[in-house]
Amino acid sequence: MIKLYTDQSFLTEANRKVVFPLLFDLWYLPNTILLEKYQLVDSVESCDIAVIPVDLAHYGTTKMIHSFIQKALHAKKMVWVYSAGDYGQTLTYPVYTFRHGGIGSRLDKSTFVLPAFISDPLKHLGHKFESLHKESKPQIGFVGHANNSVSKRIKELLIYLKYRFDKITAKLKTDAQPFYPSSSKRFKLLKLLADDGNVETDFIFRKKYKGGFTNQQDSNQGTTVFFENIDRNPYTFCLRGAGNFSVRFYETLAMGRIPFVIDTDFKLPLNHNIDWKNHCVIASEKQVVQKLLSFHNSISESDFKKMQVENRNLWLNFLEREAYFLQVYTVFKQKINEV
Template sequence: MLKVYTDHNFLNKDNRREIFPLLFDIVYLPNDKTKQNFDLTNSLLEADVAIFPVDIISFLKKDKTDFLNKWIEKVSKFDIPIWVYAGGDFGFTFEHTKVTTFRLGGFDSKLSVRSEIMPSFVSDPYKEVLKSDFFTISKETKPHIGFVGNANGTFTKWVKEFLLYFKRNIIDIKNPEDYHPFYPASKKRFSLLRKIQKDEKIQDNFIFRNKYRARDLNIEKTTMEFFKNIQESLYVFCLRGNGNFSVRFYEALIMGRIPVLIDTNARLPLEDLIDWKKHCLIVSENSIIEDLLRFHSSKTEAELKEMQENNRNLVFEKLNRIDYFIQMANIHLKKK
């Protein structure tokens, strides 16, 4: 049982969307798992961990009294770790020896040991969208790789992405998020997908969109197409977006498919507990075709089916919101 201290003044309906993810399940959606593993306390003397209750990026944008830093300093006088959550695509590096920052992405070579990567907490598309049961895909002679999403190689698209980058990093001087170099994700995807399409040894299943989640089209139809594409593809092409992480990576896992993740120096969640080489294929931009063909030929059908089942189980056992924080709590309690 992890005893959690937080500021209860923030635990209201107005902060529901910005709440620290674990507190969402403790406060708004309590269930047997949270009750068995976590307990809120008003005493810093009793607490095992102190959690700042809301997303610190959203908070810093309107923190005119330096409340966050004062709260950290107050709590840090007690011999307990402090957890903060930096939401959004880019995250925030909080420099304090007692503070662990939970964030969605970042660059592994730049993140400190006090930065923990959270998975994207995705719901089960089989239940929510497809209304069907999970099944494994048999091995075929050619690796079958799928993708549906924003992939546009035009100069106009590049300019739009650069203007967004310029606004966030140059014009918006009050933006507290970490700086990320310009990365034209849509153009990168387009180029790599076209490269794959030209190789006759690979079976591709690609649908190119001009906007994220095809927001200019029928959302129900395109959402179904998105998840049907993953369902029908043994491998799923995954490349970062604005931030250095891929939501599609976790969608492929929960659907029991094998993510082909383009290496962009990203850190993955729970790297000390999860052997990620057993769940995905991480490739470089320059060798994606060779790496995919080599991997596919090295695996038997039984191994590929087992990998699909293990990927789906991984999300239900470790990468959903509650169980992820149970893993983090267990790690913390073992250190005491």
């Protein structure tokens, strides 16, 4: 059992959307399996780990954050912080930070990347997992926001300039992020694949994020089209959005398919015990077509199917929400025992 202390006054209905995900599973909708591993206690002195209860941006002032962390460190306790959103924030304190993305080469070993916590896509489609056969040409799919229009490029630049202004004026406290026009980048890289005769592509380009659907029925249908595309293609093209991570990456793994992901200096979850090169194909922007062809031509039919099975199991056992925090438990139980 790992004992967690937090400021429970923040565990309110108003904070449901910004609370540390594990605390949500222990407090709001109690998960009986996780409650066998984690226990909330009422004092920092009796805990193993002190947890700032909500996203750093919603906890309050810098003084409040400093006070909470210093109180825990003075009691010789480990500290967890949660930095949500596209960018995330690195603190200078000796704490463990849980976040979705960031520039991988700038993140240290105390950073734990959170997967995108998604529902099982196969349940949405209503069928069981089956691996696909290897064809002579790589088959790669994509459904999503990919737009190279001048207006879109201007919009992405304006959004980034607003982010920079908010950061300079201290309205937004996040790590610095370079400009990355993800929609137009996506369009250009997808076109390279589509124009190559050695690659079979199955692309549906959307001009707006999530298709721009305005009603639930259209949104549900769009989701079905999205997952059907992943299901029928062994590879799915994955590229970061505003933040340096891809939700599609995790959806592809959950469906037992192979993410073909563009290297944008990202960090992946649990990389201390997951050998990620066995579960995805990572390509630089300059070698998109070459990397896909090289990988596909070098893998055997049996290993091709095995990789799909292992990707489905990886999501079930490491990246699904409950499974992820069970893995985190194992990591920190060892750290506690070593103290």
